[in-house]
Amino acid sequence: MEPIALNGDMAIAHAWRQIDPDVVASYPITPQTIIVENYAEFVANGEVETEYVCAESEHSAMSLCIGASAAGGRVATATASAGLAFMWEVLWIASAMRLPICMSVANRALSGPINIQCDHSDAMGARDTGWIQLFGENVQEAYDNTVMSFKIAEHSGVRLPIMTCIDGFIVTHALERLETLETQVVKDFVGPYQAVRPLLDLKNPTTYGPFSQTDYYFEHKYQIMEAMKRAKPVVKQVQKDYAKISGREHSIIEGYKTEDADYVIMAMGSTAGTLRHVVDELRHEGKKVGSVKLRLFRPFPFDEVKEMLEGKKGVAVMDRAISTGSSGPMFPEVRTALYDAVDRPDIANYVYGLGGRDVKIDELKGVYKQLMTKDHDMVNYLGVRP
Amino acid sequence: MSFTLKELSHSEDRLTEGHRLCAGCSESIVARQVLMASKKPVVVANATGCFEVSTTIYPFTSWNVPWIHSAFENAPASIGGVEATYLALKRKGKITEDINFLAFGGDGATYDIGFQALSGAIERGHRFLYVCLNNEAYMNTGIQRSGATGRGAQTTTCPAGTCVPGKKEFPKDLTRIIIAHDLPYAAQASPHNWRDLMEKAEKGLECGGPAFMNVVTPCPRGWRFDPALTIEISRLAVETCIWPLYEFEKGKWSLTGESKRIAEGKKEKRPVMDWIKSQGRFGHLLKDKWSPVIEEIQANVDKKWEELIKLSQM
Ligand SMILES: Cc1ncc(C[n+]2csc(CCOP(=O)(O)OP(=O)(O)O)c2C)c(N)n1
Ligand code: SF4
Numbered sequence: 001m002e003p004i005a006l007n008g009d010m011a012i013a014h015a016w017r018q019i020d021p022d023v024v025a026s027y028p029i030t031p032q033t034i035i036v037e038n039y040a041e042f043v044a045n046g047e048v049e050t051e052y053v054c055a056e057s058e059h060s061a062m063s064l065c066i067g068a069s070a071a072g073g074r075v076a077t078a079t080a081s082a083g084l085a086f087m088w089e090v091l092w093i094a095s096a097m098r099l100p101i102c103m104s105v106a107n108r109a110l111s112g113p114i115n116i117q118c119d120h121s122d123a124m125g126a127r128d129t130g131w132i133q134l135f136g137e138n139v140q141e142a143y144d145n146t147v148m149s150f151k152i153a154e155h156s157g158v159r160l161p162i163m164t165c166i167d168g169f170i171v172t173h174a175l176e177r178l179e180t181l182e183t184q185v186v187k188d189f190v191g192p193y194q195a196v197r198p199l200l201d202l203k204n205p206t207t208y209g210p211f212s213q214t215d216y217y218f219e220h221k222y223q224i225m226e227a228m229k230r231a232k233p234v235v236k237q238v239q240k241d242y243a244k245i246s247g248r249e250h251s252i253i254e255g256y257k258t259e260d261a262d263y264v265i266m267a268m269g270s271t272a273g274t275l276r277h278v279v280d281e282l283r284h285e286g287k288k289v290g291s292v293k294l295r296l297f298r299p300f301p302f303d304e305v306k307e308m309l310e311g312k313k314g315v316a317v318m319d320r321a322i323s324t325g326s327s328g329p330m331f332p333e334v335r336t337a338l339y340d341a342v343d344r345p346d347i348a349n350y351v352y353g354l355g356g357r358d359v360k361i362d363e364l365k366g367v368y369k370q371l372m373t374k375d376h377d378m379v380n381y382l383g384v385r386p
Numbered sequence: 387m388s389f390t391l392k393e394l395s396h397s398e399d400r401l402t403e404g405h406r407l408c409a410g411c412s413e414s415i416v417a418r419q420v421l422m423a424s425k426k427p428v429v430v431a432n433a434t435g436c437f438e439v440s441t442t443i444y445p446f447t448s449w450n451v452p453w454i455h456s457a458f459e460n461a462p463a464s465i466g467g468v469e470a471t472y473l474a475l476k477r478k479g480k481i482t483e484d485i486n487f488l489a490f491g492g493d494g495a496t497y498d499i500g501f502q503a504l505s506g507a508i509e510r511g512h513r514f515l516y517v518c519l520n521n522e523a524y525m526n527t528g529i530q531r532s533g534a535t536g537r538g539a540q541t542t543t544c545p546a547g548t549c550v551p552g553k554k555e556f557p558k559d560l561t562r563i564i565i566a567h568d569l570p571y572a573a574q575a576s577p578h579n580w581r582d583l584m585e586k587a588e589k590g591l592e593c594g595g596p597a598f599m600n601v602v603t604p605c606p607r608g609w610r611f612d613p614a615l616t617i618e619i620s621r622l623a624v625e626t627c628i629w630p631l632y633e634f635e636k637g638k639w640s641l642t643g644e645s646k647r648i649a650e651g652k653k654e655k656r657p658v659m660d661w662i663k664s665q666g667r668f669g670h671l672l673k674d675k676w677s678p679v680i681e682e683i684q685a686n687v688d689k690k691w692e693e694l695i696k697l698s699q700m
Contacts, residue, residue, distance in 0.1 A: 021469055022470075022471055022474035022475065022478075023467065023470045023474055025467070025470075047553050049474065049476075049477060049478060050474065051470040051473050051474040053470050053510065054510070055463065055504075055509075056502060056503070056505070056506025056509070057502060057506070058462060059459070059460065059463075059503070060461075060462075060463035060466075060502075060503045060506055060507075062459035063456055063457065063463035063464050063467065063503065064463045064464070064466050064467035064470065064677055065467060065472075066454075066460075066464060066467060067431065067454060067456070067463065067465060067466060067467025067469075067471075068467035068468065068470050069471075070454050070464075070467075070468065070469070071429070071468040071470075071472060071476065072469065072471055072475065073470070073471030073474055075467075075471075078460070078634065090456060090457055090460065093456050093457060097653070098458075154648075157554065159489040197453060198486070199429050199452040199453075199468055200429065200468070200471065200472060200475065200481060201452070202427045202452065202483065202485070205449065205450055205451050205452045205453070206452055207442055207447040207449050207454075208454040208455070208456075209442075209452050209454055209455035209456050210442035210443065210444040210455070211438065211439040211442050211443050211444060211455075212444040213443065213444070215444065216444050222543075249678035265526065285472070334563035359623040362478075383535060
């Protein structure tokens with residue numbers, strides 16, 4: 001296929017169009033809105049067969065997805081920020097019912113003060129809800145992750161809802177070069193949807209969402225945790241299979257010049273691209289630095305993180321969110337991953353980019369420098385005025 | 387469109403025995419009447435509340451039909467999603483059967499927290515019948531006030547004290563608010579008049595779009611009456627015109643059952659005092675001090691009743 005130019009939101013809508021889910025529930029919120037607007041046009045022009053439902057809120061949009069998915073449909077939706085927060089109650093229910101709903105999240109800060117720019121507070125607020133979370137760096141990954149997400153979520157050993165996240169504005173609204181696949185190739189890759197015990201199977205009436213007391217609730221949660229464990233190898237396998245049809249290699253965690261690096265910065269989303277640039281510049285100066293991009297945040301790949309970071313002299317974990325009263329939310333996870341490492345690096349947390357605050361090349365160079373001189377606190381704030 | 391007991395005795399049990407509702411609870415009575423009114427297979431969504439928890443205590447279920455509960459405030463959206471998948475799969479030829487869609491919610495789920503989802507689902511035109519099991523309070527959490535609780539009733543969040551006579555406000559007239567959505571069918575019903583209720587449920591299910599039924603659902607626990615009297619109490623609600631039976635069909639209002647007969651002068655309209663005396667939740671109103679409250683309740687019932695008569699003559 002000839003490369004085309006699309007922004008991140010349009011790339012996601014394009015992937016949805018090729019997959020043509022049975023039901024799409026929509027509710028606008030910046031910076032996601034372009035996805036559901038684009039899709040509405042595909043519906044209006046008969047390019048898809050989807051039942052497109054304009055909900056009256058995100059809470060209902062997710063509730064519609066739950067009903068639609070339980071009924072036996074392939075289902076997608078999109079949201080961001082306050083919309084994701086508004087869905088929070090029902091996100092738990094989607095995972096508890098083991099419904100493979102695919103949701104695109106255009107990462108945006110949460111109020112207040114109200115702010116429409118990128119940070120990861122929304123996705124981090126939903127990190128414990130039993131959803132798989134994939135983060136994309138650019139428009140290409142927005143597209144690729146969306147296609148892969150259906151196959152991951154619907155895998156018979158997983159059957160969990162999935163969030164594919166991209167950075168608001170930085171990726172959602174940036175026009176970039178995009179390589180797409182033929183629609184038939186996408187359709188064949190994703191395959192027909194195989195519902196499990198759908199509500200619309202009248203011969204086998206199923207009760208979804210019963211009242212579960214102390215005698216069973218814990219077991220239900222444990223099963224979700226087990227499904228999460230199974231999700232990690234499935235994500236890896238789907239990424240491998242996807243490489244075969246696209247030629248694009250994805251991984252759950254990607255190192256850049258990390259093999260011989262002494263100092264490493266780790267981030268999710270668009271910052272990973274900036275970091276590679278910084279690494280190149282510092283390598284030019286002879287510094288042994290590298291960077292790590294994390295694509296899969298839930299389930300958290302503890303082993304892979306440890307493998308990549310063990311033996312380094314210093315590691316900085318960049319969090320584009322804050323767990324107020326603690327640290328950035330990724331930091332404790334990475335520290336946990338490294339706790340058993342024989343050769344444990346010095347590790348620091350950098351909270352950055354909240355509410356869309358730019359992350360500058362010099363600032364990132366400064367982080368490497370602080371790692372090298374151990375001149376840092378446990379939790380540091382990049383570019384904030386005290 | 388008329389139902390006979392003989393015919394009903396042969397119909398399948400869609401909600402089976404073994405649920406844990408209190409003795410005398412009318413929620414299962416209403417639900418069974420509604421379920422029997424569907425000639426087609428049904429898929430049911432339920433809001434959180436007494437009815438949901440009592441019928442599905444894992445690993446048991448009283449449901450013989452596909453059923454989904456997701457949260458307190460989203461039964462209309464849940465069933466809307468089910469219906470959306472149904473439409474998609476039918477279009478793709480993957481489903482051929484005709485199916486009815488039904489949602490149950492308590493008055494809390496309907497008048498208060500779930501009102502937005504209900505209004506949205508009706509506006510979007512999903513084909514489903516929403517049934518409000520209206521016991522005039524949040525019973526599942528222990529009898530707290532809702533937007534449906536009547537003036538003067540005691541609940542745990544509007545207790546009667548020396549200064550306050552129970553709930554201060556009159557209930558919100560939800561049926562009329564829903565009718566303002568201009569939907570194909572809406573009605574008020576009561577389980578004591580099962581034929582009227584079932585005919586309405588059938589009309590709602592067959593109207594081709596969203597339909598709403600508000601059903602008085604006496605709760606012996608919360609209302610404080612002898613569980614043997616559930617049906618008597620629901621009849622009293624209608625005879626006092628506290629709960630008029632009527633329907634709104636294709637833009638036309640009409641009184642039905644006992645309410646029609648009261649309006650035509652063929653049946654006596656009983657005073658609200660009979661209603662108040664029948665239930666412990668109003669016991670405090672019998673003190674002289676609160677007699678003006680009873681007068682206010684009577685005046686409000688009369689006013690709403692007159693309005694309804696006018697609407698049904700239009
Ligand atoms: C968001 C949310 N808030 C509160 C609750 C607690 N809750 C569960 S059921 C219920 C009351 C149900 O009342 P109603 O809808 O009238 O049904 P009933 O139990 O009286 O039949 C409440 C407050 C909840 N489950 N979810
Ligand atoms: S508390 Fe009332 S509504 Fe709830 S089960 Fe008991 S009688 Fe029924």
